[in-house]
Amino acid sequence: MLYIKYSVLIYLLSYNKLILVPAKIRHIQNKYLVHCMRVENIVSRIDLNLTPGPIEPPVDVKRTLLLKTISHRSPEFTELYHNIDKLYNKIVGLEHDGETIIMPGSGTLGIDSVFANIVSKDTKALVIDTGFFGQRLADLLSRYTRNIDVAKYPLGTVPDKNDILARIENGEYDIVALVHNETSTGTTIRYLEEIGRRVRHHGGYLVIDGVSSVGAEEIYFSKWEIDAIVTGSQKALAAPAGLSIVTLSNRIIDAFEEFRSKIDRIPYYMDLLEYIRCKREYGWVPTTPPVNVVYAFYKSLEKINNYGIQEYFELHKKRAEEIYRYAVEKGLEPFVNNPKWRSRSVAVFKVEKSTRIVDILRKTYGIQVSAGLGELNNKLIRIGIMGFIETTKVLKTINLIINIAGKKSSS
Secondary structure (H helix, E strand, O other), X not given: OEEOOOOEEEEEOOOOEEEEEOOOOOEEOHHHOOOOOOHHHHHOOOOEEOOOOOOOOOHHHHHHHHOOOOOOOOHHXXXXXXXXXXXXXXXXXXXXXXXXXXXEOOHHHHHHHHHHHHOOOOOOEEEEEOOHHHHHHHHHHHOOOOOXXXXXXXXXXXOOHHHHHHHHHHHOOOEEEEEOEEOOOOEEOOOHXXXXXXXXXXXXXEXXXXXOOEOOEOOOOOOOOOOEEEXXXXXXXXXXXXXXXXXXEHHHHHHHHHHOOOOOOOOHHHOHHHHHHHHHHHOOOOOOOOHHHHXXXXXXXXXXXXXXXXXXXXXXXXXXXXXXXXXXXXXXXXXXXXXXXXOOOEEEEEOOOHHHHHHHHHHHHOEEOEEOOHHHOOOEEEEEOOOOOOHHHHHHHHHHHHHHXXXXXXX
């Protein structure tokens, strides 16, 4: 116990001020005498964020967070929402046969909400599992139906297209769900069009986790007959975290109404018909969104559209190829053997004792990358290569990884 008999001056780091503490304060537990670090001091330990998300948004995108906050029930917000809709739909390839909505929350919320609106205990579903987030899809679906077939494939591989199409042909599935870009392993399924056509032909609905693919990969929602794709603002769309973006086909929206009789209850926060109603009638979101994050998201979409959508896709493709080529030359082994299926938003390499290297990079160099997930936790290093990140920064990080791992780099 510390006894204070006289007034003392305490320097508050959080305000850069000295304050006078009255002498009447007698008893202060030592545990309360905490060195109050400013948020800037904590965050400044990291000089470079190269995790698979959230990524570091461009400076002009972050600057919009400082704008004054407007009401989410104002005409100005409605105008923002309308413009976001137009800009985003170009990126995801939605024509005039669906709807895109914004939800306050993570990408997982959006995926969970799609299932909550269309999956009943009798729904038959197929999940294509190529890694950690494929397993999560199955977990999410299992909260609504037990009638799930999980097609599990070896980590670091993409399933044979004919195998998937045969499963859809013979399975009579109501829902087919998959992760477009499996962030845990760095694999991307690049035959969505064939899957979409086959699922639609058999009357099912194709639901895609596009959290780390939208923006980095070409997607043609309408042309490929996708029914739902969900992403987050914080990955290849190069904005801060906080928004789930859900794109829905008209046919799945119509099905939501039909499924109401089969589903016991839908939480208000996850009621996608309510989001659609509010958007169409008012240009609003039913609940309060992180308004300033909406500004930043708008700015990032504007930036991508101005850069050129096809050019942005090509940026991700060429950068990924250059990074993998460089890493292989320096002695790192990609986790995905076939370049055809390698991700363009996360580069994944086999590195033993990877958690130690990740820790050294953070503490010594102020660089954040990620180790593997699940059973691959201490065997992989995953580097986020999304958005407008400079390739040279990734290559320098690869050199550091090689050196820390005890492998020689000539650079």
